[in-house]
Amino acid sequence: MKPAKPLMMESMLKHMVELTGHRDHNLLDVSVITALHELVGASQARVLEMFKVRGEDMVRPRVWIKGGKVMSLDEGLAPDQGGEAMALYPALVDCIARQLRSAEEIDVNGSHVLWVPLWQNDTATAAMQICSDTPFASNTLDVMEGILSVYRNYQNLLDYSERDSLTGLLNRKTFDEKFSKMVSYNAQPETQLPDTDAEGRRQVAEIRSQWLAVVDIDHFKRVNDQFGHLYGDEVLILVANVLRSSFRAQDRVFRFGGEEFVVLLRSSSLDDARKAFERFRSNIEAHNFPQVGTVTVSVGFVNINGETPVVILGHADQALYYGKTHGRNQVCYYDELVSNGLLHSEVANDSVEFFFDDLAES
Structure with a gap:
């Protein structure tokens, strides 16, 4: 040089x-x-x-x-x-x-x-x-x-x-940082956002069509108890692989901890979001897990609106909890459950409680 x-x-x-x-x-x-x-x-x-x-x-x-x-x-x-x-x-x-x-x-x-x-x-x-x-x-x-x-x-x-050592997905710490940033930006009045021309307004509309889903592997405790933690880890890795292949590169997939995952789906209509989460659920059900056989997942999802991160995540968790206690292996949309009288809208003040953690087995 x-x-x-x-x-x-x-x-x-x-x-x-x-x-x-x-x-x-x-x-x-x-x-x-x-x-x-x-x-x-x-x-x-x-x-x-x-x-x-x-x-x-x-x-x-x-x-x-x-x-x-x-x-x-x-x-x-x-x-x-x-x-x-x-x-x-x-x-x-x-x-x-x-x-x-x-x-x-x-x-x-x-x-x-x-x-x-x-x-x-x-x-x-x-x-x-x-x-x-x-x-x-x-x-x-x-x-x-x-x-x-x-x-x-x-x-x-x-x-x-930024990544989980077992699955290679983005980790909980990274989720906290990215999600807080996204919600903070989303909560700003349109007059405070940059690019207020037609293209800017289109981009603002797109960020306000974001979705968050909480995913939980059904009966995962049984997998660990019956087959051992090595097979349990393999199930986690394979579920992570199906998550990657089921969503787009611009979406974000995180391992939240244990058998819990979170998906941030960007710029989709409600119908497209539901189809994407249903496609993933179906892909998991159709996947052959060596030794274990069939595995299913439950999904609760919510629109990322002007609420705080704690409230948004809590609502997705409530939808997931409903799915876990009403048959599992299904996708539940929080707003739909509330409008149908199946869930009451509840706001947590300080923290998110993952209700399914209290179940005897997930």
């Missing part, structure tokens, strides 16, 4: 300190984009997240530079159907298919573009797009690779701290 000028070295060290001080994926994205824009003179830099819509690979920016300012799309506001087909970026598609660390191209506008996939194990979950009006010099690429190496390492460390 060619010697860096003292000013560049000082700036690089400043950015390295900032990168290593973050404990949040979004802030880490902002820091790396800022560093690359400043240090290598990028004309454009974006972090693109990847997801699927009806089986098609899509990308959309989650952090980008606009008019010299770093912009960030809050997770709660990201529209499910937004973005572009990844096929529009063949160099990125080829880079991922060949599992390369990076790829360079010259786009139709004559800009020099560097693609850097962000790998999680063997899967690319996001990519960086860095554009320059001039070719990337070798020393510039060296500087970029140094910054990106630190960025990748800290992304992996953050991801490790």
